[in-house]
Amino acid sequence: MEQQREAGTLGMWVFLVTEIMFFGGMFLAYTLYRSTYPAAFASASNHLDITLGAVNTGVLILSSFTMAMAVYFTQVGNRRPQILCLVLTLILGLTFLGIKAVEYHDKYTDRLIPGHLIPGASFGPAIQEEGQPLDHHKLHLLQGANVKQVEMFYWIYFAMTGMHALHMVIGAGLLTFLIIFSLKGRFDPEYHSPVEVIGLYWHFVDIVWIFLFPLLYLLGRHFLH
Amino acid sequence: MSEHIVSVRIYITIFLALLLGTFLTVVAAFYDFRGPFNTIIALTIATVKATLVVLYFMHVRYSSRLIWVIFAAALFWMAILFALTFSDYWSRHWLSIGY
Numbered sequence: 001m002e003q004q005r006e007a008g009t010l011g012m013w014v015f016l017v018t019e020i021m022f023f024g025g026m027f028l029a030y031t032l033y034r035s036t037y038p039a040a041f042a043s044a045s046n047h048l049d050i051t052l053g054a055v056n057t058g059v060l061i062l063s064s065f066t067m068a069m070a071v072y073f074t075q076v077g078n079r080r081p082q083i084l085c086l087v088l089t090l091i092l093g094l095t096f097l098g099i100k101a102v103e104y105h106d107k108y109t110d111r112l113i114p115g116h117l118i119p120g121a122s123f124g125p126a127i128q129e130e131g132q133p134l135d136h137h138k139l140h141l142l143q144g145a146n147v148k149q150v151e152m153f154y155w156i157y158f159a160m161t162g163m164h165a166l167h168m169v170i171g172a173g174l175l176t177f178l179i180i181f182s183l184k185g186r187f188d189p190e191y192h193s194p195v196e197v198i199g200l201y202w203h204f205v206d207i208v209w210i211f212l213f214p215l216l217y218l219l220g221r222h223f224l225h
Numbered sequence: 226m227s228e229h230i231v232s233v234r235i236y237i238t239i240f241l242a243l244l245l246g247t248f249l250t251v252v253a254a255f256y257d258f259r260g261p262f263n264t265i266i267a268l269t270i271a272t273v274k275a276t277l278v279v280l281y282f283m284h285v286r287y288s289s290r291l292i293w294v295i296f297a298a299a300l301f302w303m304a305i306l307f308a309l310t311f312s313d314y315w316s317r318h319w320l321s322i323g324y
Contacts, residue, residue, distance in 0.1 A: 005228065006289065013292055017299040024303045028310055050251065057247045065240040068231075068282045075230045203282045207275045213247075214267035218254035222263055 001190065008193040012200045023208055026160050030215065033152055040149030042220025043142045044157070047112070047125075049103060053217040056099045057209065063092035064206040070178075071199045077189040083182045086195075089202065090175040093168055100165055107154070110137050114154040123151050142223055157216055164212060167205045174198045229287035239281045246274040 034041045070085035107113060108121060116122040125147070128138040139150060178198055181187065187195055250270040258266060280286040285296060 002228070009288070010291060010295070013295045017295060017302075020299040021302060021306075024306055028306055031307070032310070032314065050254075054247065054251050058244060061240065061243045061247065064243075064278065064282055065236060068236050069233070072230065072233060072236065075228065200283055203278050206282075207278050210274045210278070211268075211271050214250050214254070214271050218250065218267055219264065221254045222257035 005193055005196075008197055009200070012197040016200065016204050019204060023160075023163070026156070026163065027211070027215075030156050030160065033156060034219070037145070037149040037152065039142045039144035040146065041153050042223050043140060043145040044150040044153035045216060045218070045220045046142075046224060047110070047139055048157075048217045049106065050217050050221070052099055052103050053213055056096050057213045059092050059096050059099070060206050060209050063089050063096070064203050066092065067199050067202045071192075071195055074182075074187050074192040074195045075189055079182065079185065082187070082195075083179060086175060086179045086182060090172060090179065093172045093175065093202075097165060097168055097172070100161065110139075112139075112154055114151045114158065123154070125150070142220070160212055160216070164205065164208050167208070171198075171202050171205055174201065229284065231281060231284060231287065235281055239277050242277055243274050246270050246277075 066085045066088040070082055070089060073079075073082035073085060108118065111121060111124045111126070113121060114123050125139040126135075126137065127147070128135060128140040134140075139147070141147070141150070175198070178195055181194070250267055253266050253270070254263065257263070279296070285292055
């Protein structure tokens with residue numbers, strides 16, 4: 001039994017390694033374009049909502065904590081708090097996705113969806129002119145930045161946060177499965193690999209966000225003084 | 226080797242440390258540390274946070290050597306990915322054969 005548990009965990013880790021490679025490619029693209037267009041990346045990043053980003057980071061960290069607690073309560077065989085923690089994790093995961101949807105909608109109304117992905121709303125943000133009253137819906141271009149380069153940032157932003165959100169959706173599905181099977185009493189201190197393994201997945205998705213948040217939201221704030 | 230159960234106290238400590246890290250990284254982002262230091266500070270905090278998650282929430286600290294090797298391999302391949310790509314991009318302009 002012990003060996004089986006170990007093998008399951010190992011298998012999940014091997015999968016997570018492939019996931020690290022997958023996200024690694026996108027982080028590489030990000031690094032490359034950011035080093036090529038630093039001013040445009042800072043300008044584009046400053047347009048993102050730092051409050052929503054930070055709150056979402058907190059939400060995801062809290063969900064990782066409740067997930068860890070769910071694993072703990074399964075290991076000690078305490079079913080009621082185990083199910084409660086799983087439900088809380090699911091709710092927090094959905095909260096994250098909800099806040100993300102609000103952010104995406106803001107980008108849509110500010111015409112920041114790159115290319116022509118949305119019919120009738122192709123990329124074309126209003127530009128903040130010098131001397132005009134500050135408008136948060138307008139794009140404030142720092143010196144040396146142009147709109148085309150900002151569009152590149154938004155391709156990368158939507159690719160990375162979109163892939164991350166897709167992982168969250170899959171995670172929410174897996175959590176639903178865990179909740180149903182927990183209610184049926186399938187997990188106990190002897191057998192609980194699914195809880196442990198899905199926990200690993202959930203924490204991995206949290207780690208991706210831990211890097212995405214500073215890299216996407218915080219890279220140009222200090223230029224605004 | 227029987228399964229190690231991480232205590233609730235450790236989970237709560239890690240959770241609070243992660244929140245503190247998030248707070249620090251937001252505050253630090255508004256100060257101008259000159260040159261590359263804003264990015265270095267942000268990435269250092271993110272790496273510390275990720276390490277805490279991996280070691281405690283993901284139980285790697287209490288896991289077998291095999292898990293350590295697998296995880297180290299991932300980081301190693303990431304390093305190769307970045308090193309080879311950037312050695313290409315940085316050295317392209319050394320020869321002016323037109324790109």
